[in-house]
Amino acid sequence: MYSIGEFSQITGLSIKTLRFYHERGLLAPTCVDDQTGYRYYDAAKIDRARVIAELRKLEFSLDDIAAIVRDHDDESDIVEYLRRHSREIAVRVQAQKQILSVLQTIIRHQEEIRHIMQTSHFEVTEKSLPAVLLACRRMRGKYSDCGPAFGQLCRKVGWHMVGKPMMLLYDSEYKEDDADFAVCAPVRKAIRAADIEMIELPTARALTLLHQGPYAELGRSYAVLLAEFQRLGVTPALPSREVYHKGPGMIFRGNPQRYLTEIQMAIGEAEAKP
Amino acid sequence: MYSIGEFSQITGLSIKTLRFYHERGLLAPTCVDDQTGYRYYDAAKIDRARVIAELRKLEFSLDDIAAIVRDHDDESDIVEYLRRHSREIAVRVQAQKQILSVLQTIIRHQEEIRHIMQTSHFEVTEKSLPAVLLACRRMRGKYSDCGPAFGQLCRKVGWHMVGKPMMLLYDSEYKEDDADFAVCAPVRKAIRAADIEMIELPTARALTLLHQGPYAELGRSYAVLLAEFQRLGVTPALPSREVYHKGPGMIFRGNPQRYLTEIQMAIGEAEAKP
């Protein structure tokens, strides 16, 4: 016969745990001294303790374990328990992985933003835009109405999204109320969904400018960019693009002063030089 | 101003949850009627509620969330939180996957046993043994001492194991005390570890017999098998093998009456026929 301390050493279960299992009726001591209340376990209890510990390692609940050890003593009898438990854990793992993927996406996104902040000089830059496949929803109205559309788009596109959200602007001048634009998400392959059209933009030379601050102040950056077009004697080609490197995040709405938007205007035909 | 019920509708947080967040100081109502105790929330609280809900979806603890929303309002500021949380979840996922793999192994094992029980006739059968690579520990002593050796072997071999545990028996007659044998685990590739040697068994024709019952009764099945060798006028070649299809399980010790052991004795040179 072993005292609770000895039995704890043998089984690797803590004294507190053994007392708890006794209280729960899962693993009763062989006898209890009615003077002192001391619990005593005999060798036959060791295997039961081992079985319980093994099932706990597999994260079965104490209720399940109680049911299992009450009715069964062979693994072939508990395959259904194992299967059900397995399914439950698989569901949990899937949910956790989903969370992990969201966390990783946010972290990666922030790293990209940090990299942009470190390397950009916030000046007009000429560069090549790569070809890109976009899932788009074309809209008419105010630019500021794009919020919900972006939400729906992201939900439909899901994990097919492979870059920052963008907007295509089809008006040649600024329009407050009846603008013609499309909210877009770059995707790796075509997606079929209601209200979504696929647009394939070819590579293009473009003048770009990184705008830091609220969307309401984009106009200033557009002016700078257009001035540069004029200076170079070239014209912008529609649609122009806005790439939202940093805007309202997945968690915080964030500080608009820290929003980062890249305006990209493709270079159209050169004007005849005088 | 919204009542708690309206605010609950808007935010998707239950009334109970809103009261709890109030109590925890995480999301206080804008004002509380001191006559009725009614809580009222204004529109400005909606975004805070949304942030808290988003962070809860990512399974941050309320303590973490309290710290996050107290000090930050931009995702770039909480990358370290995200990273740490990500690591914690990754650890949990790994542990859960480990459990899943154990569960799957047990389930698969039981299915194999069921299949064997359904298809076997428990008669001597001649068949080809496939070539197999074994991680072995050679021993001398009693067969019944193999238990701990199997435990150690399994731990060293881990997930490289690709079949049932086996024993190789090198004695030509039954020995009680000073038997020469090796406990083995089939593996997919060679393993280097102390006390482990690799043995590559070639394919062989063999007579086999499936033995159901405790190991102590294996002798009877050996007798049946050897009688068949004699009847056919062939001799067995060493080492003979025992494959433990069902023995003490990972959870239960199980009922020895239901143990399943396959005895395999390779067919050696044919004796000259008279």
Add this chain to the structure above:
DNA sequence: TTGCTCCTCACGTCACGTGAGGTGGC
């Protein structure tokens, strides 16, 4: 006396959900 082992009992964990019992205004 000190140190050790054992005991019981109460409370904490985590983020709420359940339910009892009650109120105030339509």
Add this chain to the structure above:
DNA sequence: TTGCTCCTCACGTCACGTGAGGTGGC
């Protein structure tokens, strides 16, 4: 009066761990 919304307070969840305060035998 009934039904609705809101309130507080107590308790449950899950598998223990922590700690207080005490006992009995060496």
